[in-house]
Amino acid sequence: MTSRRNFIAGLLASGMSPQLTWADVGAPSYLSAARNPDGSYALFGVKASGSILFKVPLPARGHAAATHPRRPEAVAFARRPGVFAVVLDCTTGLQVAELNAAPDRHFYGHGAFSADGAVLYTTENDLETGEGIIGVWNAAEGYVRMGEFASGGVGPHDVKLMPDGASLVVANGGIETHPDSGRAKLNIPTMQPRLSYVNLSGDVLEQVALPSEMHKNSIRHLSVSADGLVAFAMQWQGSLTSAPALLGLHRRGQAPRLLQANIDEHRILMGYAGSIALSVDTSEVAITSPKGGVVQVFNTQTGQLRSMVQLKDVCGISAGQQGFHVTTGTGLWGNVSHGGLSESVTQQVQWDNHLMPVAV
Amino acid sequence: MRQTLAALAIALLPSVTGAEAPNAVIAKAVDGHVLPAFSVLAESSEALKAAALADCIPTSGTLLDAYHESFDSWIAASHLRFGPTEVEDRAFALAFWPDTKGFTPKTLAGLIRAQDPDGLNPEAYSHVSIAARGYFALEFMLYDDAMQSLGDADYRCALIRTIAADIDANADAILDGWTNGYAQLLKQPTEGRIYRSEDEAVQELFKALLAGLQFTAETRLGRPLGTFERPRPQRAEARRSERSLRNVMISLEATRDLAVVLSGEDATLARDLESAFDEALALAESLDDPTFASVSAPQGHLKVEILQQSINLLRDKINATLGAHLGVSEGFNALDGD
Numbered sequence: 001m002t003s004r005r006n007f008i009a010g011l012l013a014s015g016m017s018p019q020l021t022w023a024d025v026g027a028p029s030y031l032s033a034a035r036n037p038d039g040s041y042a043l044f045g046v047k048a049s050g051s052i053l054f055k056v057p058l059p060a061r062g063h064a065a066a067t068h069p070r071r072p073e074a075v076a077f078a079r080r081p082g083v084f085a086v087v088l089d090c091t092t093g094l095q096v097a098e099l100n101a102a103p104d105r106h107f108y109g110h111g112a113f114s115a116d117g118a119v120l121y122t123t124e125n126d127l128e129t130g131e132g133i134i135g136v137w138n139a140a141e142g143y144v145r146m147g148e149f150a151s152g153g154v155g156p157h158d159v160k161l162m163p164d165g166a167s168l169v170v171a172n173g174g175i176e177t178h179p180d181s182g183r184a185k186l187n188i189p190t191m192q193p194r195l196s197y198v199n200l201s202g203d204v205l206e207q208v209a210l211p212s213e214m215h216k217n218s219i220r221h222l223s224v225s226a227d228g229l230v231a232f233a234m235q236w237q238g239s240l241t242s243a244p245a246l247l248g249l250h251r252r253g254q255a256p257r258l259l260q261a262n263i264d265e266h267r268i269l270m271g272y273a274g275s276i277a278l279s280v281d282t283s284e285v286a287i288t289s290p291k292g293g294v295v296q297v298f299n300t301q302t303g304q305l306r307s308m309v310q311l312k313d314v315c316g317i318s319a320g321q322q323g324f325h326v327t328t329g330t331g332l333w334g335n336v337s338h339g340g341l342s343e344s345v346t347q348q349v350q351w352d353n354h355l356m357p358v359a360v
Numbered sequence: 361m362r363q364t365l366a367a368l369a370i371a372l373l374p375s376v377t378g379a380e381a382p383n384a385v386i387a388k389a390v391d392g393h394v395l396p397a398f399s400v401l402a403e404s405s406e407a408l409k410a411a412a413l414a415d416c417i418p419t420s421g422t423l424l425d426a427y428h429e430s431f432d433s434w435i436a437a438s439h440l441r442f443g444p445t446e447v448e449d450r451a452f453a454l455a456f457w458p459d460t461k462g463f464t465p466k467t468l469a470g471l472i473r474a475q476d477p478d479g480l481n482p483e484a485y486s487h488v489s490i491a492a493r494g495y496f497a498l499e500f501m502l503y504d505d506a507m508q509s510l511g512d513a514d515y516r517c518a519l520i521r522t523i524a525a526d527i528d529a530n531a532d533a534i535l536d537g538w539t540n541g542y543a544q545l546l547k548q549p550t551e552g553r554i555y556r557s558e559d560e561a562v563q564e565l566f567k568a569l570l571a572g573l574q575f576t577a578e579t580r581l582g583r584p585l586g587t588f589e590r591p592r593p594q595r596a597e598a599r600r601s602e603r604s605l606r607n608v609m610i611s612l613e614a615t616r617d618l619a620v621v622l623s624g625e626d627a628t629l630a631r632d633l634e635s636a637f638d639e640a641l642a643l644a645e646s647l648d649d650p651t652f653a654s655v656s657a658p659q660g661h662l663k664v665e666i667l668q669q670s671i672n673l674l675r676d677k678i679n680a681t682l683g684a685h686l687g688v689s690e691g692f693n694a695l696d697g698d
Contacts, residue, residue, distance in 0.1 A: 035692065063698060080698060109698060130460060157698075176460060180586050180595075182578030186460050189452040189490045220698075239446035240554055264552050274693060290693035315693035329692025350692040 022358055025072045025090045026053040031356045032316055032327055033062030033076065034349040043076050045090055045358075048320060050333035050345040056093045059086065063109035064158075064354045068139070069117045074356075075099065075143075080157075081106040081125065081177045087143055097143040104128050105135065105148075106179050110158045113139060114200070115165040123156035123170065124148070130176045130187070132156035134168065134198065149202025153194040154187070158222045160230075162197070167205060169230050170196045173218040175237070188237050193219040195232055195250060208256055214244050221275055221354075223319075225282040228252060229300070233287050236271035243271035247287050249300060259285070259298045261305040268292040268308075274315040275354055277324055286324050286336065290315040295326055295336050307339035316355030327351035382558040382686070383547070385624045389565050390543050393621050397437040397614065398444075398535045404430040405524075405531040412524035416517035418502045423520075427502060428601070430527065431495045435607045436614040439572025442564055443545075444537025450530050453486075454494040457597055458583055463491035465507065468500055471519065472511035480518050482525035494530075496598065498523045503600035563688045565622060570675055572615045577671040580608050584652040585664055591655040602650040609644050612637060612671075622682060629685055636677055640670045 022028065028045030035041055041058040043065055058076055066075040072090040083106050087097035099120075101107055104127045111122040118140040124133040132151030138144045151159075153172025160169050174193035176186045192215055195208040210217055216237040223231045230250045236243045245258035246269055260266045270291035278285050284306065286297040295309045295317065309326075311334070316327035323337025328351060334344035404426075411426035418424075434454055437445075445451035456464060467489045471479045478484040485493065500507045501520050508516070546564065549555035555564065579597075584604065586592035596604040616637035623630035644667055647654070654660025 178460070178583075180592065181458065181582050182574070184458075184575060184579045184582075186458050189449050189456065190463070238449075239443070241443075241447065267552075267554070274698075293694070313693050329694070353693055353698055 020072055020091050021070060022072045022090075028053045028090075028358050030318055030325065031065050031067055031074055031358060032354065033058060033065065033352040035061065035352070037348050043074060043088060043090075044349070046333070048325065050325075050343070050347075052347065054090060054093070056088045056090060062352055064111075065356050066111035066113055066120060066122075067356055067358050069113055069115065069359045071117065075111055075120060077107050077109045077111060077122075080109045080183065081179045082109070083107065083179060085111070085122070099137060099143055099145075102135070102145060102148070105133060106177075107135075108155065108157050108173075112159045112161045112168065115161065119146070119200075121159055121161075121168060123151065123159050125155065125177065127178060130154060132170070132172050134159065134170065134202065149198070150204075152196030152198055152204045152207060154192065155218070156196075157218075157220045160222045160224045162224060163226050163228050167197055167199045169222060169224060170198060171219045171222050171232060172196050173220050173235075174215070175218055185237070188216065191215060191218065191237070193217060193234075195219055195230065195248075195256070197252065206252060208250055210248075210256070210258075217244055217246070219248075221273070223276045223278045223285070225278050227282070229278065229282055231276050231278050231285045231300075232256075233273035233276035235273060238271075240267075240271050243267070243269070246271070246273040246289075247276065247285065247296075247298065249285065257303060259303045261296060261298075261308070265296070265305060265308060268294050269296070275317045277317045277319050279323065280319045280321070284323070286317055288314045288317045288326060290329065295324070297324070297336065297339075307336075309336050309339075309341050311341065315353045316351050318355040318357050325355060327355050382562050385622060385686070386547055386558060386561050386565070388624070389618065389621045390547055393618050394440055395538060395543060397433070397440065398531070398538050401430070401433040401437050402528075402531045402535040404433040405528040409521075409524045409528040412521045416520045418508055418520070424502065427495075427498060428603070431499075431598070431601075431603065432606075432610055434495060434531075435610040438611060439568050439575070439615055439618070441571065442568060443542040444534045447537060448533075449490055450534055452494075453490050453530050454527060455496060456491045456494055457496050458579060458595070459491060459496065463489065464496055465500055465504070467492040468497055468507060468519075469510060472507075472515060475512060475515050479515065479522055482522050482529060485522050485526045486529065493523065493526055495527065498527070499598055499601050559688070562622075562686050565618070566683065566686055566688045569615055569618045569622065569682075570678060572611060572618075573671055573675050573678070576608055576611050576615075577668050577675070580604070580611070581652075581664060581668040581671070584655050585661065585668065586655070588658070588661060591661055593651070593653050593655050596652040599651040599653075604651045605644060605647060605649060608667075609641060612641050612644065616641075619678060619682060622686060624685075626685055629681060633678065633682065636674050640667065640674055643667045643670055 029048040030046045042055040044055045045053040062076045063079045077085045083101040085099040089096045105124045108123040120137040120139045122135040124135045134151050135148045136146045151170045155173040155175040156170045157173040158171040172194040174191035197205040217234045221233040232248045234246045245260035247259045248256045250256040269289040272291045273287040275288045290313050293312045297307045313329035332346045334341045408426040408430040411423045546561045549561050555561040584596040619633045620630045
């Protein structure tokens with residue numbers, strides 16, 4: 001790590017390469033936040049093999065990060081309901097900018113860049129009305145706030161750019177929180193989660209709601225394929241005795257499809273899917289449940305459960321060359337493919353909720 | 361033979377000191393903590409229904425006493441948010457708070473203005489907006505001046521009776537859920553059921569303890585505290601009936617009881633936790649401010665914040681000591697997901 005940094009410092013000093021790319025930081029395949037053994041937090045750049053390329057300190061526990069499509073730059077968000085996010089230069093390890101929530105706004109923990117990397121979109125809450133907001137930030141010039149628009153629902157959590165580059169899909173989880181009340185959920189009996197598609201001017205293009213008996217199924221996390229298939233993971237806020245499906249697939253203009261295993265296998269999820277990923281070829285979709293300690297992989301065509309891997313405190317997941325890479329709160333990095341866990345390495349960190357792919 | 365078995369059992373015990381049979385701890389928690397809490401709630405809500413039937417005048421001493429007693433018993437059970445309380449939104453139907461958008465007064469006023477017949481029928485009332493049900497709705501009816509001068513007095517009287525009867529039906533349903541099924545699910549974990557192992561059952565109880573304290577620190581205290589620059593005393597829980605501090609104290613006492621039960625046979629741990637709870641309770645008592653109105657002044661704000669911090673320290677302590685004692689590993693992602 002030191003040599004890399006010295007090398008880059010040297011590059012910078014000689015003025016050879018003012019415009020660095022992800023390749024200059026060793027071409028990490030993934031970013032993930034984690035807790036260090038001493039209790040401090042950092043954002044890590046990781047190879048597909050699980051080896052750590054670099055780490056950049058974080059001021060507090062992180063949640064997700066938005067990775068810039070070109071520059072080796074990541075925006076790390078505080079956990080909900082946070083009021084700041086930091087922009088990190090992964091070459092120097094330095095914070096290059098800080099996003100402070102606008103008055104009466106807080107972040108929910110996810111964000112997405114425009115295709116050219118010039119604009120960052122963040123999920124936020126309007127504290128006065130409780131309505132979801134997408135914040136718009138100028139990533140080309142110092143991350144100045146440019147404006148905002150409605151997210152199409154309450155409690156937007158994850159947001160992804162659609163492959164058309166002209167619209168966003170938003171997981172409006174339906175849950176209202178307030179920084180004054182910590183992580184307390186304020187409106188469970190009345191929540192109305194939605195999957196919303198909005199264009200980059202904020203016009204709502206399509207709203208997808210679940211049947212009313214599933215109104216306590218908070219749509220939280222997303223994975224989007226190159227051809228526009230949206231996979232969404234949910235967290236059930238009602239009684240565990242009646243936990244419905246926690247995984248859905250959707251294409252614009254069609255009805256959502258809900259996927260779940262048979263009742264005994266489904267129950268293992270404990271009503272909670274923490275992260276989601278579509279495989280590279282979109283033939284499979286996988287969800288993780290840290291509460292149940294399990295990864296479930298489904299066939300996207302048939303909707304059937306293909307395999308299940310029990311793994312303590314598993315949460316982070318992302319597509320790999322083969323199957324999926326997963327991370328756990330016990331420091332394990334592994335590959336789930338062909339129905340089993342392989343290539344696992346354990347390191348002295350506690351991987352946090354999400355594993356973010358880096359565009360190459 | 362029996363002696364041999366016992367010796368063998370001891371030899372097979374994990375080497376963790378202080379570990380004990382989790383099934384004994386679960387049974388004690390269910391029979392000695394959970395079921396009594398919901399029995400008292402069912403009894404006090406029955407008494408509340410009867411008091412409202414006897415006299416529905418909001419200034420009636422017997423009605424107000426019954427309201428407070430029943431509300432006390434809900435707060436003493438309010439950390440037990442799993443299983444029967446979560447079916448059909450029962451817990452929320454008993455206590456819709458925080459009400460960030462003022463749904464409770466809005467819905468009640470709508471019912472009263474329209475003289476909605478649902479307000480006269482406890483059965484039908486179980487289908488009205490959850491915001492108009494439970495203790496916080498009743499509090500508006502009994503303590504809010506604007507509500508007490510709205511519409512027709514006879515209708516308001518009937519509505520008070522209906523809300524009380526609905527609370528009673530709800531409390532009965534929770535107790536019924538516990539005695540007819542859920543207590544067994546927790547006490548006898550089985551593969552293929554909600555709790556597959558004793559570890560999962562213990563973890564549920566442990567999580568309830570921590571979640572109860574978290575709610576008290578972050579919501580019961582956090583909402584009125586707001587920020588130092590902008591305190592929000594109007595957001596204190598049940599401030600109209602001056603129960604804000606009382607709720608904090610009752611919940612601390614109830615969670616103290618659960619912490620002691622979960623400490624099992626480790627008397628040192630039980631005493632240690634008990635004294636940490638007592639310190640927080642002493643801080644609460646010394647506030648002498650039933651509605652947290654004092655948060656508006658810097659000195660008062662600081663005092664309530666100190667109480668909040670002591671509860672947060674208590675949560676850390678419980679996580680570190682009781683968590684290790686019970687062998688409930690705190691999953692980094694599992695315990696506090698997003």
